[in-house]
Amino acid sequence: MLSFLLRRAGLMIVILFFVSIIVFSLVNVLPGDPALMILGQEATDESLEALREDMGLNDPLVMQYFAWVGDLLQGDFGQSFRDNTEVSSLLAEKIPITLQLTVMSFAIAVLIAIPAGVISATRKGTLWDSSATLFALSGVSLPPFWLGILLIFIFAVTLGWFPPSGYVPITESVAQSLWYMLLPAVALGVRLSAELTRMLRSSLLEVLGSDYIRTGYAKGLLERAVVYGHALRNSILPVITVSALQFAAFLGGTVITEEIFNIPGLGQLLVTSIQTRDFPVLQGAVMFMALAVILINFLTDVLYSILDPRIKLTGGSQ
Amino acid sequence: MKNTSEEYQLQVRGLEVGFNNKKNFTQILNGVSFNVQKGETLCIVGESGCGKSLTSLSIMGLLPESGGIRSGEIRFEGQDLTNQSMKEMSKIRGNEISMIFQEPMTSLNPVHTVGKQIAEAVRIHRNVTKKEAYERVVEMFELVGIPSPRERVHNYPHEMSGGMRQRVMIAMALACNPKLLIADEPTTALDVTIQAQILDLLNELKADLDMSIVMITHDLGVVSEMGDQVLVMYAGEVIEYTDSRSLFDNPKHPYTQGLIESIPKLQGKTEELPVIKGSVPNPDEMPSGCRFSTRCAFAKQECFVQSPEEVGTEDHPVRCWMYSGEWQKMTPFEGGESNDNSSSEAVDRQPIRD
Ligand SMILES: Nc1ncnc2c1ncn2[C@@H]1O[C@H](COP(=O)(O)OP(=O)(O)OP(=O)(O)O)[C@@H](O)[C@H]1O
Numbered sequence A: 001m002l003s004f005l006l007r008r009a010g011l012m013i014v015i016l017f018f019v020s021i022i023v024f025s026l027v028n029v030l031p032g033d034p035a036l037m038i039l040g041q042e043a044t045d046e047s048l049e050a051l052r053e054d055m056g057l058n059d060p061l062v063m064q065y066f067a068w069v070g071d072l073l074q075g076d077f078g079q080s081f082r083d084n085t086e087v088s089s090l091l092a093e094k095i096p097i098t099l100q101l102t103v104m105s106f107a108i109a110v111l112i113a114i115p116a117g118v119i120s121a122t123r124k125g126t127l128w129d130s131s132a133t134l135f136a137l138s139g140v141s142l143p144p145f146w147l148g149i150l151l152i153f154i155f156a157v158t159l160g161w162f163p164p165s166g167y168v169p170i171t172e173s174v175a176q177s178l179w180y181m182l183l184p185a186v187a188l189g190v191r192l193s194a195e196l197t198r199m200l201r202s203s204l205l206e207v208l209g210s211d212y213i214r215t216g217y218a219k220g221l222l223e224r225a226v227v228y229g230h231a232l233r234n235s236i237l238p239v240i241t242v243s244a245l246q247f248a249a250f251l252g253g254t255v256i257t258e259e260i261f262n263i264p265g266l267g268q269l270l271v272t273s274i275q276t277r278d279f280p281v282l283q284g285a286v287m288f289m290a291l292a293v294i295l296i297n298f299l300t301d302v303l304y305s306i307l308d309p310r311i312k313l314t315g316g317s318q
Numbered sequence B: 001m002k003n004t005s006e007e008y009q010l011q012v013r014g015l016e017v018g019f020n021n022k023k024n025f026t027q028i029l030n031g032v033s034f035n036v037q038k039g040e041t042l043c044i045v046g047e048s049g050c051g052k053s054l055t056s057l058s059i060m061g062l063l064p065e066s067g068g069i070r071s072g073e074i075r076f077e078g079q080d081l082t083n084q085s086m087k088e089m090s091k092i093r094g095n096e097i098s099m100i101f102q103e104p105m106t107s108l109n110p111v112h113t114v115g116k117q118i119a120e121a122v123r124i125h126r127n128v129t130k131k132e133a134y135e136r137v138v139e140m141f142e143l144v145g146i147p148s149p150r151e152r153v154h155n156y157p158h159e160m161s162g163g164m165r166q167r168v169m170i171a172m173a174l175a176c177n178p179k180l181l182i183a184d185e186p187t188t189a190l191d192v193t194i195q196a197q198i199l200d201l202l203n204e205l206k207a208d209l210d211m212s213i214v215m216i217t218h219d220l221g222v223v224s225e226m227g228d229q230v231l232v233m234y235a236g237e238v239i240e241y242t243d244s245r246s247l248f249d250n251p252k253h254p255y256t257q258g259l260i261e262s263i264p265k266l267q268g269k270t271e272e273l274p275v276i277k278g279s280v281p282n283p284d285e286m287p288s289g290c291r292f293s294t295r296c297a298f299a300k301q302e303c304f305v306q307s308p309e310e311v312g313t314e315d316h317p318v319r320c321w322m323y324s325g326e327w328q329k330m331t332p333f334e335g336g337e338s339n340d341n342s343s344s345e346a347v348d349r350q351p352i353r354d
């Protein structure tokens, strides 16, 4: 276990190093001049030049890179070009919002997918199964933004049950915060739950045909105990893999949903930082997302080894 | 053998089992009947695919979803199991009737410790605490000869060898003192020395625990070691049924004779073993007459057309025309590819008569 942790930490540093190079390069090939963005079209050449000098934009790229990484290593993400707020405090403000959205949509997805997957696998060929399959198919083919707009139209505009958009911090009012975020979480969660239902159904069907399931019945277990005690845990591994990938994607990729529901999360921060060429913010956000992906992968591996004792944590990537 | 049904541990009558696939029903078991007396071992022998596992799964009520019992009854202590509900069956399974499966490597759940899996079986049927259940597991491990049982209960299946896993399966099957144990080729997947150990173990346990055993095998060596009674199956039918002594001393059915002849004998020269030519017919292409006729060296013309009834004595029924009154009147078979390749062997393989 310890050697696994050490190796994993080492690997993580290497990956983050490469990611930092890639992020920095990509950001710097973006067309557009941050100084121009800040000062506007009417700015004089001298003031632009002075600002560039001031922001360090005239240094060679390699120097800029090392300055950035050096600061990063000291926990300093730099300041926003726009208003000099600390990138770290911007991230600290936005991450919880997107995290809340992600966690809520995952909760919804799992709450739907596990019963739906179990029912359609254990009642294969029945109306239950067909309904779950239909749900899974339509859910996967519905784009979240479309579902989002539909939800707003039905539940916010027509029925007036939910606010159409906006966000209340969870620290202010838990109930209000959950309420505001429910529609966007559903918009994101439905698609995910459809995907997870499909995966769970097929992997559960496979497991249910295995010899040890028959052993479970042979020792006198009823179907419920067999499915939840013996089959589910064995069939959940592929579902976890997909979930982990999706979770990481959600943390950075809920841009459109955040836009539609006007949620000031990481997605919006990313979009504005690209639009305004706010390099430090953009770099900081992307680095965070890379870190999140790595951590989630790590947690997935740990979870795998807990769920399946045949999998040993020996380090490296699996 | 004039027992009433209550005196039998298990009584199977006219069992017909098959599979539903795409509209039509493929019947596999065709009128299988046998009895198991209390404290007795019945061996079921037959080639691969003849329906041995299907018979045992029918008794357990564990046929695959597409399979089903079409007719017949399975009486356990006089009570018919074929019309029990899932719930009632689950009270019997693992408690009064247990089963050991053919595949020790895959029959245990890889994600739970072996101890937990057996303790679970104990706790379903007995009102005991977790701790007491684990004590029982340790006790069972000692009984089936698993070394250092207290540590082994915490092992996962993949940390054990095939032989150990089969012992675990036996421990699981016996944990609730079943009255009937069904062992479906418990040693086929294991190597020879382990095989002998497991068989000895089962014999010992049978005596100690006073249970009946249905032992499924395709190995006549196992029969001679274990069996009180022997049921020979061919292509889903019982073709001969007697006690194991009579079977070896006086095999009647040409198929049984062939099986016994093909046992390798240690002494004697290394001659080529006589084998029964051909293979079991496909369930969809069963001969309309005797199911063995296509491979039988003695088959007469009628054998290919009409299925033989069960004849012979009450203690030794056999399904073969040869032992019926009509045999002498039947027309010898001439030509046909099923016969000519074995004509030379037929000379020294005369049917043995009572
Ligand atoms: N799920 C199934 N669907 C259709 N046919 C099946 C199914 N399971 C078994 N069969 C058929 O039933 C017949 C008997 O199978 P069974 O498993 O009882 O054989 P067996 O005597 O146990 O053989 P072995 O010695 O190989 O274990 C075979 O012909 C097989 O093709």
Ligand SMILES: [Mg+2]
Pocket (backbone or CB within 6 Å): B052, B053, B054, B102, B184, B185
């Ligand atoms: Mg079998």
